[in-house]
Amino acid sequence: MMEDNSPKVISDKIPFYRDVRFLQVFFQILFLIGIVLLAGFLYSNMLNGLKKQGLELELSFLRTEAGFDISEGIEYESSDTYLKAFSVGVVNTIKVSIIGIFCATFIGFFFGIARLSSNWLVRTIASVYVECFRNIPVILQIMFWYATMLVLPAVDESISLFDSIFINVQGVYLPSLEGTAGLIPWLWYLLVGIILAIIVVLGLAAFRYFFEFRELHETDRPSFISNIIFGAKWVAAPIFLIVTIVGWFLTPEVPFELLQPELQRFGFVGGMNFSPEFTALLIGLTVYTSAFIAEVVRSGIQAVVKGQREAARSVGLKESQVLRLVVVPQAIPVIVPPLTSQYLNLAKNSSLAIAIGFPELFQIGKTMIGQTDQSILIFAMIMVSYLIMSLTTSAFMNWYNRSITRMGRSK
Amino acid sequence: MNENTTNDPIIICEDVHKWFDDFHVLKGITTTFKKGERAVICGPSGSGKSTFIRTINRLEEHQRGTIIVDGIELSNDLRNINLIRQEVGMVFQQFNLFPHLTNIKNITLGPIQVRKMSKKAAEEAALALLERMDIADQAYKYPAEISGGQQQRVAIARALAMEPKIMLFDEPTSALDPEMISEVLDVMRELAHSGMTMLVVTHEMGFAREVADRVMFFDEGVVIEEAAPADFFDNPQHERTKLFISQTLQH
Numbered sequence: 001m002m003e004d005n006s007p008k009v010i011s012d013k014i015p016f017y018r019d020v021r022f023l024q025v026f027f028q029i030l031f032l033i034g035i036v037l038l039a040g041f042l043y044s045n046m047l048n049g050l051k052k053q054g055l056e057l058e059l060s061f062l063r064t065e066a067g068f069d070i071s072e073g074i075e076y077e078s079s080d081t082y083l084k085a086f087s088v089g090v091v092n093t094i095k096v097s098i099i100g101i102f103c104a105t106f107i108g109f110f111f112g113i114a115r116l117s118s119n120w121l122v123r124t125i126a127s128v129y130v131e132c133f134r135n136i137p138v139i140l141q142i143m144f145w146y147a148t149m150l151v152l153p154a155v156d157e158s159i160s161l162f163d164s165i166f167i168n169v170q171g172v173y174l175p176s177l178e179g180t181a182g183l184i185p186w187l188w189y190l191l192v193g194i195i196l197a198i199i200v201v202l203g204l205a206a207f208r209y210f211f212e213f214r215e216l217h218e219t220d221r222p223s224f225i226s227n228i229i230f231g232a233k234w235v236a237a238p239i240f241l242i243v244t245i246v247g248w249f250l251t252p253e254v255p256f257e258l259l260q261p262e263l264q265r266f267g268f269v270g271g272m273n274f275s276p277e278f279t280a281l282l283i284g285l286t287v288y289t290s291a292f293i294a295e296v297v298r299s300g301i302q303a304v305v306k307g308q309r310e311a312a313r314s315v316g317l318k319e320s321q322v323l324r325l326v327v328v329p330q331a332i333p334v335i336v337p338p339l340t341s342q343y344l345n346l347a348k349n350s351s352l353a354i355a356i357g358f359p360e361l362f363q364i365g366k367t368m369i370g371q372t373d374q375s376i377l378i379f380a381m382i383m384v385s386y387l388i389m390s391l392t393t394s395a396f397m398n399w400y401n402r403s404i405t406r407m408g409r410s411k
Numbered sequence: 412m413n414e415n416t417t418n419d420p421i422i423i424c425e426d427v428h429k430w431f432d433d434f435h436v437l438k439g440i441t442t443t444f445k446k447g448e449r450a451v452i453c454g455p456s457g458s459g460k461s462t463f464i465r466t467i468n469r470l471e472e473h474q475r476g477t478i479i480v481d482g483i484e485l486s487n488d489l490r491n492i493n494l495i496r497q498e499v500g501m502v503f504q505q506f507n508l509f510p511h512l513t514n515i516k517n518i519t520l521g522p523i524q525v526r527k528m529s530k531k532a533a534e535e536a537a538l539a540l541l542e543r544m545d546i547a548d549q550a551y552k553y554p555a556e557i558s559g560g561q562q563q564r565v566a567i568a569r570a571l572a573m574e575p576k577i578m579l580f581d582e583p584t585s586a587l588d589p590e591m592i593s594e595v596l597d598v599m600r601e602l603a604h605s606g607m608t609m610l611v612v613t614h615e616m617g618f619a620r621e622v623a624d625r626v627m628f629f630d631e632g633v634v635i636e637e638a639a640p641a642d643f644f645d646n647p648q649h650e651r652t653k654l655f656i657s658q659t660l661q662h
Contacts, residue, residue, distance in 0.1 A: 307503060307505050307507040308507060310501075310503070310507065311501075311503060311507035311509070311566075312509070313468075313470065313496060314468055314470065314500070314501035314570070315500075315520065315521035315525065315569065315570070315573055316493060316496045316497040316521055316525040316573060317520075317521065317524060317525060321524055321525075325520065325524065326509055329511045330510065330511055
C-alpha cells in the first residue's frame with residue numbers, strides 16, 4: 001500500500017466569517033456607522049436642548065455691532081462687527097505665537113547645546129534653567145511676569161537700554177522700521193530684481209542642463225533642480241542684491257527710516273510698543289517652551305551615535321566642525337517632530353492669556369460668548385481657528401523635515 | 412620585514428596607561444612602530460587592543476606615559492591633537508559613514524574642510540580612490556544604499572583621502588557578512604603593498620600571517636607576546652597565546 005507523505009493542505013472554501021479580508025472591511029464599516037450614529041445623536045440632542053431654551057444656531061450675529069473695546073491689536077473700534085473683533089483676536093494670537101516660537105527656538109537651541117557643554121558652569125546653568133522653567137505651571141509663570149511688569153518704573157523713570165529701548169510700567173518700547181514716501185518706488189526696483197533673477201536662473205539652469213552637462217551620463221548629471229539652486233546661489237543672489245542696492249540709492253528718499261520712541265508729555269510716541277500683557281505673555285510662553293525645546297535639542301543631539309563624532313574627529317575636523325557638519329545635520333530630523341509639538345503647545349498655551357487680559361482669540365471669544373447667546377458656535381469658531389493654525393504649522397514643519405531629510409533608502 | 416619597512420620610527424609608545432574609572436585597561440604599553448610597518452594586534456575581547464589603537468589618535472585619552480606620532484607628542488595641546496588626527500586615518504568596525512552625505516561627500520568632507528582643497532580637486536581625488544576600491548559606480552549613492560562591504564571600502568577611502576601616514580583599523584571586518592570580508596581584506600592587502608604604515612586589530616589570522624610584519628598579542632592590558640607571524644603562529648612561547656591560537660584557528 002502506498003503511503004501519502006505529502007503535507008496536508010487545508011484549502012476548503014473559506015466561510016466569510018473566517019475570511020481576514022472580509023473581516024477587515026466589515027469592522028471598519030461597522031465602526032464608521034457607529035461614529036456617524038453617535039455624532040448624529042449628539043448633534044440632534046444639542047439642537048433640541050437649544051430649542052427648549054429658545055436658542056438657534058445662527059451666524060448672522062457676526063455682522064452686528066460688537067460694542068466692546070479691545071485694548072490692542074489691528075485697527076478696531078467698538079462700533080465694528082463681531083467678526084472684526086474676532087479677527088483682532090486671531091491676529092493677536094498669531095502675533096504672540098510667531099514671535100514666541102521664534103524666540104523660544106533660539107533660546108531653546110542655546111540652552112540645549114549648553115547642557116551638553118564640557119564646561120561645568122555652562123552645563124549647570126543650563127540645567128537649572130531647564131529644570132526650573134519646565135517644572136512650574138505655565139499659567140503661574142505668565143501671571144508672575146505680569147505682576148513683574150506692573151511693578152516696573154513709571155513712564156518718566158523708564159529703564160533705558162542704548163537710549164532706544166525703554167521699559168516701564170506701560171510695557172516695552174522699541175524702535176520701529178517705517179516705510180517712507182520712497183518705499184513704493186523702491187519696491188518697484190525690488191520687483192525688477194526678483195523678475196530679473198528668476199529669468200537669469202531659469203535660463204542658466206536650462207543651459208547647464210541641456211548643453212554644458214549633456215555628454216555626462218544621466219546619473220552623474222546634476223538634476224535640473226540642483227542647477228537652479230546653483231544659479232540661485234551664484235548668480236541670482238548677486239543680481240538681486242545689486243538691483244535692490246542700486247535702487248536704494250536711486251530712489252529720492254531712503255525707503256525706510258528707524259523711528260525711535262520719544263518721551264513726550266503723555267508718554268512715549270513713535271516706535272513699537274509691547275503692552276505689559278503682551279510682554280508678560282510672550283516672556284512666559286517663550287521661557288516655558290524654550291525649556292522644553294532645550295530638552296528636545298539635547299536628546300536630538302545625543303541621538304547621534306558616538307561613532308559619528310569619532311569618525312568626524314578621526315578625519316581631522318575641529319570640534320566646531322564636528323558639531324556643524326556631522327552632528328547637527330543628523331540631529332535636526334530627530335529634533336523636528338517633537339519641536340513641532342512644542343510649537344503647537346506654545347500656540348495653544350497662548351489662550352492662557354485669559355488670566356492676564358491680553359486680548360487674544362480665546363479672551364475675545366469669551367467676551368463675545370458673554371454678550372451673545374451663541375456660545376456653542378463661538379466655541380466652535382475658536383476651536384476651528386486653533387485647529388487651522390496648528391494644522392498649518394504641522395504641515396509646514398512636516399514639509400520642512402521632508403525637505404532636509406535625505407539619507408537614501410536603506411537596502 | 413617587508414620591502415617597504417624602514418628603520419625610522421613613526422609611532423613611539425612609552426609606558427602607556429589607561430583607566431576606565433577603576434578598570435585598568437592598558438597597563439604600560441611600550442613599543443615602537445616603524446614607517447611602513449604592518450602590525451596586527453590580536454587578543455581576547457576586553458584585552459585593551461582596541462583601546463590601544465584608539466589612544467593613538469586620541470579617541471581615547473591615555474593617562475600616563477607618552478605617545479609620539481610622527482614627531483608630534485600627543486598631549487593636551489589641541490593643535491597637536493588636530494595635527495596628529497590629520498596624519499592618522501582610522502577605519503571602524505561599524506564603518507561610521509555619515510548617513511546624511513553621499514559616499515563621495517563622505518570622502519571629500521575632510522579634504523575640503525581640513526586640508527582646504529578645492530571641491531573639484533577633492534572630488535577628483537575621491538573618485539580616483541573609489542576607483543581603487545573598485546566601487547566608483549557607488550559614488551553618488553548614500554551609505555544606506557550600498558552593502559556593508561562597500562560601506563567599509565568607502566570608509567577606507569574616506570580615511571585615505573586625507574593622505575594619512577598611518578592607518579588604524581579597528582576590527583574592520585567584524586561587522587561584515589562572511590562573503591564581504593574578502594573584498595575588504597583585498598583592499599587592505601593592496602594598501603599594505605603600497606607601503607602604508609598599518610596597525611590592524613583583527614581576528615583574521617590568515618590576513619595576519621600573510622601581510623603582517625609583526626603580530627602583537629594583548630591580554631589584560633599588556634602585550635604578552637609579539638613576533639613575526641611565522642614565529643607567532645608556529646612557535647608561540649606563552650601558554651595564553653597557544654590557547655588563543657588553537658581556539659582561533661579551530662574556527
